[in-house]
Amino acid sequence: MGKYDYDLFVIGAGSGGVRAGRLAALSGAKVGLAEEHRVGGTCVIRGCVPKKFMVYASEFSNQAAVAEGYGWSASQATFDWKRFLEAKDREIARLSGIYVTNLSNAGAEIVHAKARLADAHTVELEGKGTVTADKILIATGGRPWKPDDFPGAEHIITSEEAFHLPELPKRVLVAGGGYIAVEFAGIFAGLGVDTTLVYRGPNILRGFDDDVRTHVAEEMKKRGVKIVLGAQHAAVEKTATGYLNRMTSGGDIETDLVMFATGRRPYVDGLGLEAAGVRLNEAGAIAVDKFSKTSVDNIWAVGDVTDRINLTPVAIREGAAFAQTEFYGNPTTFDHDMVASAVFSQPPVGAVGLSEAEARHLHGKVDIYLSRFRPMKTTFYGGDERCLIKLVVDAASQKILGCHVVGPDSPEIIQMAAVALKMGVTKPQWDATCAVHPTLAEELVTMRDKYVPQGAAA
Structure with a gap:
């Protein structure tokens, strides 16, 4: 090494960054990782894992009704939102701790700080100086996109805030038609919340098979989700009893909570990509080749920040392929064809x-x-x-x-x-x-x- 502080420095300790960093460290390389939040990234901390716990919790209401059909007595059980949140947070902390332990045992160093590229080999760590690295891997994932182009947009929340609501609302409007919006609509409805899903398109789950899209919408309605298509927000007005959602198509909707799940974008803000010469593609994601290499010869990127297939297992496989190629002498690419996906809708x-x-x-x-x-x-x-x-x-x-x-x-x-x-x-x-x-x-x-x-x- 000699010339640099690290053989590899990873920006972002989510699933892809952690896998790449751990494997590289196990090869004997000196590895550092910077994470501005908690180790584990979107999936473990504010994505698929806590969301799946919420899906599990919300399914019990339907299961109780099914149980009666099988001869069980009617259940008088009630749901305690705060108790669920406490249990969810304990489990998330445990999983995050496992990531930290695995990295530490492999010999990688973790720095809790926002990282920014000063040049192709130098990383500025907010409040903690600078480090240099022979190779740099960017694995910062994505963040929810929240519109700000209509009056009252400051009143809306995203999926990230939904994991920490102080109390469960009685009425909720979920805006969006993708898998996150559909999953949260099912979660809220299953927990007894009066739920309305609003989407500007002709049907939910764009990108999935049309028969699937229609079928899911029909089944969601049977479970009490009101689906409003061809509509979007003109304004959100705070009232004495909640929020009045004024729609461009007419028909105001009053709710206690307004959640937007209208897409996620690669998290490239403040990374200093321009200073290092890293090129973005037309969609605003980091452009990479089949080996996840960017336009800069010693910088790579994996996971949602590249906007290829935005799934946790894909990020893990991309991170592993990078490590195999660069630290084990085994040139490896990940085949993005025939990757299965799931929507944990209901x-x-x-x-x-x-x-x-x-x-x-x-x-x-x-x-x-x-x-x-x-x-x-x-x-x-x-x-x-x-x-x-x-x-x-x-x-x-x-x-x-x-x-x-x-x-x-x-x-x-x-x-x-x-x-x-x-x-x-x-x-x-x-x-x-x-x-x-x-x-x-x-x-x-x-x-x-x-x-x-x-x-x-x-």
């Missing part, structure tokens, strides 16, 4: 591969296999919850291009489906798999008839 979604529209655009003629049904558990007590399973198949090669599941345990199901699709499974191979009965997942391997929409020619 009901949840699991998806991998192409939507029907994407497949038709890229491959032309495709075969569709689609099933909508009431699962066995729901049928027993006369419930009206319905599941959806859909396969998108290339007509010529019979290769399965996409798999989409909406229903209980769909995130668990899609993980195994992703293995098959990643290996290039064909529909005949898929069909040759024997079903596990009685399960919801068996529907995936028993669909034989191609789906033909009503009114369409066979």
Whole structure:
């Protein structure tokens, strides 16, 4: 080393930065990490982990109703928001501590400070001087985007504040149609909050298969979520009893809380990228090549700050690939194709591969296999919850291009489906798999008839 303080300095101790820093340190490199908040990043501290705890908590109200259908006496249980928050915060602190321990045991040094690039090899640490490094990795993730272009925008909160509400509101408006908005709408509704989801587009979950989008919206309405489409805010006015949401489409909505989940943006503010010569792409993310290298030869970036696939496991794999390449002499890239994803909506979604529209655009003629049904558990007590399973198949090669599941345990199901699709499974191979009965997942391997929409020619 000699010339620099560190072999590697990582800016951002989220999932990708921690994995890269730990692996690099285990190789014998001298590694430093800077984190301006808590170690663990978006996922552990203010993202998927605490949000999943909230999903679990909110599901019990529906489970109690289902239990009555199976012969259990009506439950008189009540939900204690403050007690839940205390338990959630304890678990988050424990997980953050594990990240710190793993880094320390690997020999990495953690600096709690905002970091800024002074040049390609120099990092300024707010209030703690400067350090130099041979290699620098940026892994600062993303932050919620909050609009400020309408009167009263100062009254809205984002998902990050939702994790620390002093009390649960009686009425909430969630603005947005992406997975974060949809998940929080389900959470609030499940906890007994009068919930309205407002989205400016024609349907929620843009980017997912259209049948999935429609199905989720219908099922959310059954669980009490009011969905207002084609609408957006003109103003938010504070009143004596809450907030009056004035919509551009008309129809004012009064609530106790207004939460915007209208997207996240790469966190590049104040990083000094210009001083180091790091280039951004048209979307405002750090531009990188397949090895996660930026426009500067000794600076890399992984995770949401690059805006490739913004998922925690992807950031981890990108960070690991960087470490393998630069510190183990094993050039490694992460393949971003066929990455499965889940939406922990209620009901949840699991998806991998192409939507029907994407497949038709890229491959032309495709075969569709689609099933909508009431699962066995729901049928027993006369419930009206319905599941959806859909396969998108290339007509010529019979290769399965996409798999989409909406229903209980769909995130668990899609993980195994992703293995098959990643290996290039064909529909005949898929069909040759024997079903596990009685399960919801068996529907995936028993669909034989191609789906033909009503009114369409066979």
